[in-house]
Amino acid sequence: MVELAERIKNLPPYLFAEIDELKQKVIDAGVDVIDLGVGDPDFETPKEIVDKAIEAIKKPQNHRYPSYVGMIEFREAVARWYKRRFNVELDPKTEVISLIGSKEGIAHLPLAYINSGDYALVPDPGYPVYPTAVMFAGGEVYKMPLKKENGFLIDLDSIDRDIFAKTKLMYLGYPNNPTAAVADYNFYKKVVELAKEFNFVVASDNAYSEICYDGYKPISFLEVEGAKDVGIEFHSLSKTFNMTGWRIGFAVGNKDVIAALGKVKTNIDSGIFQAIQEAGIYALDNAEKLNGEIMKVFQKRRDQMAEALKKAGFAFETPKATFYFWVDVPEGFSSKEFTKKLLEEKGIVVTPGNGFGDAGEGYFRISITNPRIEEAVERIKSVAF
Numbered sequence: 001m002v003e004l005a006e007r008i009k010n011l012p013p014y015l016f017a018e019i020d021e022l023k024q025k026v027i028d029a030g031v032d033v034i035d036l037g038v039g040d041p042d043f044e045t046p047k048e049i050v051d052k053a054i055e056a057i058k059k060p061q062n063h064r065y066p067s068y069v070g071m072i073e074f075r076e077a078v079a080r081w082y083k084r085r086f087n088v089e090l091d092p093k094t095e096v097i098s099l100i101g102s103k104e105g106i107a108h109l110p111l112a113y114i115n116s117g118d119y120a121l122v123p124d125p126g127y128p129v130y131p132t133a134v135m136f137a138g139g140e141v142y143k144m145p146l147k148k149e150n151g152f153l154i155d156l157d158s159i160d161r162d163i164f165a166k167t168k169l170m171y172l173g174y175p176n177n178p179t180a181a182v183a184d185y186n187f188y189k190k191v192v193e194l195a196k197e198f199n200f201v202v203a204s205d206n207a208y209s210e211i212c213y214d215g216y217k218p219i220s221f222l223e224v225e226g227a228k229d230v231g232i233e234f235h236s237l238s239k240t241f242n243m244t245g246w247r248i249g250f251a252v253g254n255k256d257v258i259a260a261l262g263k264v265k266t267n268i269d270s271g272i273f274q275a276i277q278e279a280g281i282y283a284l285d286n287a288e289k290l291n292g293e294i295m296k297v298f299q300k301r302r303d304q305m306a307e308a309l310k311k312a313g314f315a316f317e318t319p320k321a322t323f324y325f326w327v328d329v330p331e332g333f334s335s336k337e338f339t340k341k342l343l344e345e346k347g348i349v350v351t352p353g354n355g356f357g358d359a360g361e362g363y364f365r366i367s368i369t370n371p372r373i374e375e376a377v378e379r380i381k382s383v384a385f
């Protein structure tokens with residue numbers, strides 16, 4: 001067979017694929033597995049959204065190729081929601097683009113800006129798509145460690161100015177997957193200042209802005225003055241509305257960056273099925289109600305998980321946002337050893353922290369996208385202590 005290209009050969013195995021393989025072995029052995037691994041909501045998309053899509057599927061005009069950048073009505077709904085939610089003004093024609101899930105846009109952006117050898121900064125631990133996308137484009141990945149002592153915010157002062165000078169693109173994502181950390185205005189302000197000084201593109205991943213607890217509301221990077229001069233923000237309907245399988249997201253912000261991403265996409269894909277965009281318009285226009293219902297479930301689970309882990313004696317910060325608990329691995333284990341033992345001996349799937357990058361060593365990530373919380377923590381505890 002023909003040899004694979006270097007960019008594929010040199011890729012580390014996709015984290016979740018490796019875990020899935022071991023999980024299948026354990027299931028085949030007859031174990032009752034509780035999966036707290038992936039961040040994929042376990043219950044259904046709100047019925048009203050599904051009904052909208054069914055209606056929209058029947059319209060012949062939706063059966064043709066969609067617009068590359070998204071229906072103008074969808075982009076207008078995005079702009080309305082951004083105004084309502086973040087008080088950020090967007091021009092739907094030039095500052096909004098639809099994406100086939102935000103992962104698609106995150107993965108394609110480096111093709112617009114990265115030449116061979118150019119630097120891109122990515123958080124470590126972080127969403128694995130950021131570094132992979134940079135490598136696919138031939139760029140150099142520079143990892144910015146997220147450390148507990150900085151509240152898992154990127155320590156911008158610790159990065160050498162020579163590195164910033166070589167940088168074309170910076171990815172960041174708050175509320176953060178996997179650490180569940182959140183960012184404030186001052187952090188984003190510093191990012192904007194650096195991007196202006198050193199002339200790089202900022203790509204803020206805000207997929208979890210609506211997965212938040214106790215009345216806390218995460219902000220948008222674009223709320224900072226001048227942010228729109230330097231970057232874009234990725235968003236997704238996946239987490240907000242339990243719509244991971246539908247593949248609908250968007251990017252907003254700087255019009256040159258949006259146009260550049262659009263140019264890449266025009267040569268690769270042909271947009272989102274319009275029926276799904278119609279459902280997306282409905283979801284965004286009714287976001288407060290639809291997401292509010294979903295968040296009642298996750299708020300309860302977040303509370304349950306925090307209490308159970310605390311009682312069991314684990315070390316962690318209670319998340320203000322995201323589906324995730326970022327927990328210290330108990331004494332005497334590496335991340336991989338602990339999570340492997342949990343799966344093999346107790347049928348519990350959690351994610352080893354180092355699967356998100358070397359700086360994630362010493363942690364494991366628990367997702368609350370499964371209702372069997374107390375039971376799961378009992379099993380985790382029995383291995384840990």
Ligand SMILES: *Cc1c(COP(=O)(O)O)cnc(C)c1O
Pocket residue numbers: 039100101102103104127173177205207235236237238239244248249
């Ligand atoms: C889930 C997730 C996304 C959203 O992915 P979609 O492709 O929109 O489903 C983006 N970024 C992070 C960090 C995520 O965890």
